[in-house]
Amino acid sequence: MGKTMIQKIIQRASGKEVKPGDRVWCNIDLSTARDFAGPNCVLQFDKETEGKGKVWNPDKIAFTFDLEAPSRSEQVANNQKLIREFAKRQGITKVFDVNWGIGQHVLLENGLVKPGWVILGTDSHMNLLGAVGAFATGVGNTDIVASWILGKLWYRVPETVKIHVTGSFKKGVCMRDLLTKIVGTLGAGGLIYKAVEFVGPTIENANLAERITLCSMVTEMSGKIGLIQPNGEVLEWLKARAGEEVVELAEAIKADPDAIYSEEYEFNVDDLEPMVSAPDAPDNVKTVREVAGEKLDQIHIGSCSNGRFEDIAAAFEVLKAADFKIAPGIRAIITPATREVMKQCAQAGFIEKFLAAGVIFTNPTCALCTAKHYGTLPSGDVGMSTTNRNFIGKVGKGSHTYLASPMTAMASAVRGVITDPREIIG
Amino acid sequence: MKITGKVWKYGDDVNTDVIFPGKYTYTVSERSEMGQYALEDLDPEFTKNAKPGDIIVAGKNWGCGSSREQAVTCLKVRGIGAIIAKGFARIYYRNALNEGLPIIVAPDAVDAIEPNDEITIDFDKGEIITPKGTFSFPPFPEFVRGLIEDGGLIPHVRKSLGLE
Numbered sequence: 001m002g003k004t005m006i007q008k009i010i011q012r013a014s015g016k017e018v019k020p021g022d023r024v025w026c027n028i029d030l031s032t033a034r035d036f037a038g039p040n041c042v043l044q045f046d047k048e049t050e051g052k053g054k055v056w057n058p059d060k061i062a063f064t065f066d067l068e069a070p071s072r073s074e075q076v077a078n079n080q081k082l083i084r085e086f087a088k089r090q091g092i093t094k095v096f097d098v099n100w101g102i103g104q105h106v107l108l109e110n111g112l113v114k115p116g117w118v119i120l121g122t123d124s125h126m127n128l129l130g131a132v133g134a135f136a137t138g139v140g141n142t143d144i145v146a147s148w149i150l151g152k153l154w155y156r157v158p159e160t161v162k163i164h165v166t167g168s169f170k171k172g173v174c175m176r177d178l179l180t181k182i183v184g185t186l187g188a189g190g191l192i193y194k195a196v197e198f199v200g201p202t203i204e205n206a207n208l209a210e211r212i213t214l215c216s217m218v219t220e221m222s223g224k225i226g227l228i229q230p231n232g233e234v235l236e237w238l239k240a241r242a243g244e245e246v247v248e249l250a251e252a253i254k255a256d257p258d259a260i261y262s263e264e265y266e267f268n269v270d271d272l273e274p275m276v277s278a279p280d281a282p283d284n285v286k287t288v289r290e291v292a293g294e295k296l297d298q299i300h301i302g303s304c305s306n307g308r309f310e311d312i313a314a315a316f317e318v319l320k321a322a323d324f325k326i327a328p329g330i331r332a333i334i335t336p337a338t339r340e341v342m343k344q345c346a347q348a349g350f351i352e353k354f355l356a357a358g359v360i361f362t363n364p365t366c367a368l369c370t371a372k373h374y375g376t377l378p379s380g381d382v383g384m385s386t387t388n389r390n391f392i393g394k395v396g397k398g399s400h401t402y403l404a405s406p407m408t409a410m411a412s413a414v415r416g417v418i419t420d421p422r423e424i425i426g
Numbered sequence: 427m428k429i430t431g432k433v434w435k436y437g438d439d440v441n442t443d444v445i446f447p448g449k450y451t452y453t454v455s456e457r458s459e460m461g462q463y464a465l466e467d468l469d470p471e472f473t474k475n476a477k478p479g480d481i482i483v484a485g486k487n488w489g490c491g492s493s494r495e496q497a498v499t500c501l502k503v504r505g506i507g508a509i510i511a512k513g514f515a516r517i518y519y520r521n522a523l524n525e526g527l528p529i530i531v532a533p534d535a536v537d538a539i540e541p542n543d544e545i546t547i548d549f550d551k552g553e554i555i556t557p558k559g560t561f562s563f564p565p566f567p568e569f570v571r572g573l574i575e576d577g578g579l580i581p582h583v584r585k586s587l588g589l590e
Contacts, residue, residue: 068452079452138517142525143520192486192515192516222487222490372449393467394448397467
């Protein structure tokens with residue numbers, strides 16, 4: 001019987017023949033923690049090992065600082081220091097401090113993520129690394145500590161759902177809109193415990209930024225991992241960062257033609273229009289047209305879902321079409337995912353234009369996804385963001401958030417009300 | 427083991443941001459202090475009045491969203507006896523096992539239980555006794571039972587390494 005991608009990955013990592021429902025121990029290729037929950041991992045590891053324990057392999061552990069970069073309070077600053085000192089004590093050299101950006105993206109750019117690798121992190125959106133065929137999952141601190149002791153963790157082999165995508169996006173419509181459509185169709189629990197394979201011509205032709213967007217919200221449907229078979233330019237990009245061996249690793253995880261899927265869905269994007277997740281849940285999905293005209297107080301472009309250069313470039317094109325003017329009174333914030341992305345934006349001449357328009361262009365960080373970090377909304381305000389969650393209270397008690405694409409967010413900044421980007425760039 | 431407690435009942439897709447608000451994740455690091463903020467953005471009545479031994483009953487996908495383990499810890503230290511739901515989000519399920527907070531998947535029982543009911547859970551028999559009748563729930567898979575019997579993931583790992 002044929003195997004899906006996740007079955008092949010778990011098979012390699014566990015050394016066992018597996019089928020969905022089996023529970024097995026897998027060798028961990030990379031166990032990461034960030035400034036959120038990372039300090040708890042450090043404290044718990046030291047407590048469990050009475051301060052004398054050595055991690056199983058310092059070369060397979062990495063720290064990223066993204067939720068609170070740079071630190072905003074003494075408490076956070078002390079937490080970050082705790083991680084730096086632990087890393088030094090344990091001989092962990094892969095420490096990406098507050099000047100790097102969002103963890104998964106930084107790990108990718110630094111060639112630390114390979115197809116088929118089993119990766120852990122204290123971020124529920126770790127699984128966006130499935131965009132290059134890695135099996136990354138977000139876990140709590142106890143799982144991380146166990147992996148630091150043992151170098152392994154247990155997994156239940158998930159069933160796999162296949163999502164087949166065809167067609168080409170019309171101008172003003174993008175991968176984020178497809179993703180929103182999928183979340184609205186399948187719902188918050190629609191992929192519970194399952195792996196997903198995104199396939200079809202639209203996916204095969206998608207760039208890395210688009211693949212990341214797509215995989216980043218599998219969590220919002222309660223899925224375990226979204227996987228995309230690396231190919232073309234994405235594979236070349238990965239090869240340049242992570243080495244020649246990624247080609248062979250990618251080949252090894254290819255789903256068999258006779259693999260078994262628990263469900264299959266078809267989406268065509270030819271007639272897709274801009275979509276939003278309305279307050280206060282990602283699966284409360286509407287078309288932008290249905291909610292157009294609602295007044296906004298703030299828009300934000302960034303996050304692990306839509307903070308790459310291509311996302312910011314798409315927003316730039318919308319602003320350009322509006323003669324680089326945003327509506328008076330609206331607060332517009334752009335946060336690149338990483339320092340590398342920020343540099344690309346500087347080189348392209350974007351930052352100067354954004355600043356001239358009154359846009360706040362920040363350092364790379366998780367920004368609004370972090371409670372009480374910058375961009376927090378006051379009670380009664382309505383925001384729009386390219387982040388992945390709009391749960392009630394998340395960005396400030398009494399506020400509400402629409403989730404949308406970078407183009408829709410910028411179009412809405414231009415008009416000050418929710419706006420279909422096709423009205424500006426059409 | 428058998429526990430009896432008052433029910434707090436909630437719906438589907440309750441996320442970890444409302445179980446343990448994000449703003450406390452940086453400032454509250456003592457486990458014992460986490461209980462006082464439990465469910466603050468979901469049900470202030472619970473936050474004020476929940477008692478040790480009370481039982482949470484919920485719909486599908488309890489604990490979706492962020493990976494924060496505090497969303498389990500805050501209920502554990504509050505003394506919540508168990509959570510019965512139609513289903514749990516993936517990370518929450520793991521975190522609950524790792525922390526030793528009993529979680530039960532029992533869709534029929536969830537439909538029958540009303541808010542404020544007093545119910546009894548008999549873990550040995552795999553039964554939930556409610557005012558509307560008794561419902562059985564399946565035992566944990568053997569693998570998971572091993573984790574629970576050892577007292578959570580870390581003791582299980584230490585045992586497997588011969589450290590216990």
